Amino acid sequence: MVKRRQAKKLRLFSFWVEHEDDCLTPWLKRAWSRSHSRKKAKSDVEEFLKEVENSGVRSEGLCMWNCEVSGGNDISLMYPAIHINSLNQDIHDWLAKENRSQDIDEDIPIKDQLLPEEGERRKLVPGTYCIVESLYPSQEIVTTSEQLTVLLGFRTTDDNCVDTEEADEERSEEARSWREWTGIGTLYQKLNMLFGVEVFRVDFMESHIPDHSAVFHYIVLLSLQVHDSPSLISVLDTVARFRVRNMSGYVTVYKSVNEDAAETSSSLGEALKKIADEKTEAKKKFLKS
Numbered sequence: 001m002v003k004r005r006q007a008k009k010l011r012l013f014s015f016w017v018e019h020e021d022d023c024l025t026p027w028l029k030r031a032w033s034r035s036h037s038r039k040k041a042k043s044d045v046e047e048f049l050k051e052v053e054n055s056g057v058r059s060e061g062l063c064m065w066n067c068e069v070s071g072g073n074d075i076s077l078m079y080p081a082i083h084i085n086s087l088n089q090d091i092h093d094w095l096a097k098e099n100r101s102q103d104i105d106e107d108i109p110i111k112d113q114l115l116p117e118e119g120e121r122r123k124l125v126p127g128t129y130c131i132v133e134s135l136y137p138s139q140e141i142v143t144t145s146e147q148l149t150v151l152l153g154f155r156t157t158d159d160n161c162v163d164t165e166e167a168d169e170e171r172s173e174e175a176r177s178w179r180e181w182t183g184i185g186t187l188y189q190k191l192n193m194l195f196g197v198e199v200f201r202v203d204f205m206e207s208h209i210p211d212h213s214a215v216f217h218y219i220v221l222l223s224l225q226v227h228d229s230p231s232l233i234s235v236l237d238t239v240a241r242f243r244v245r246n247m248s249g250y251v252t253v254y255k256s257v258n259e260d261a262a263e264t265s266s267s268l269g270e271a272l273k274k275i276a277d278e279k280t281e282a283k284k285k286f287l288k289s
């Protein structure tokens with residue numbers, strides 16, 4: 001049984017957007033192929049956090065690195081890294097800055113607004129999100145093991161991105177029924193049944209300002225801990241199956257990054273490479289049978 005707690009808090013997300021044209025060989029596979037992958041992983045994290053600070057946001061907060069090479073049915077955009085800031089002053093300053101610079105051409109397609117400019121490999125796209133509801137286990141879980149975050153991202157219809165009473169009502173209804181249409185109940189049950197995996201929090205968020213330029217209009221963050229590499233592999237496999245069978249939005253797995261980023265990325269790369277090898281071997285056995 002899961003307790004439900006209402007919340008009214010803002011979070012500032014910074015998405016590192018990468019276009020498929022710039023990653024014909026996915027970023028993680030590039031890291032595998034480098035003899036100095038640990039050094040490159042640390043460099044990537046430092047580059048990302050520097051971009052966050054250059055945007056006027058302090059790098060303190062939660063920095064998450066993608067565990068997969070894609071995250072949804074529409075994989076033309078990928079998000080290798082995400083930074084989440086909860087500092088009130090940073091959020092207030094960013095909102096004030098946004099209010100002073102409302103000069104984005106609304107005629108430009110949304111994807112073109114998110115894409116890196118010519119010559120850029122990646123682009124930082126920030127946005128504020130309000131925590132609408134947080135779910136917790138009925139029994140408190142002590143987080144002592146490796147932590148992962150499953151992100152589910154959704155975009156609403158263009159009609160709901162306007163400041164009208166009817167659009168407000170539709171968004172309110174979407175927010176009330178999020179546990180049904182996001183499929184989070186199914187994913188939560190499947191993950192919670194895995195050996196060595198414990199889900200300790202689920203957050204449902206909506207874009208603070210329902211604008212066309214938002215990366216996502218709704219976000220679900222499912223936080224869990226895994227006790228070993230087999231558990232990590234099980235989580236990745238479960239999310240991949242959920243994505244194929246139940247998901248209409250964007251879903252992928254992120255791993256928290258700290259000062260040990262190089263070691264973290266290296267062990268993650270080894271785990272993911274093991275998954276790829278196991279899938280190849282399973283395919284061979286299936287074709288022989």
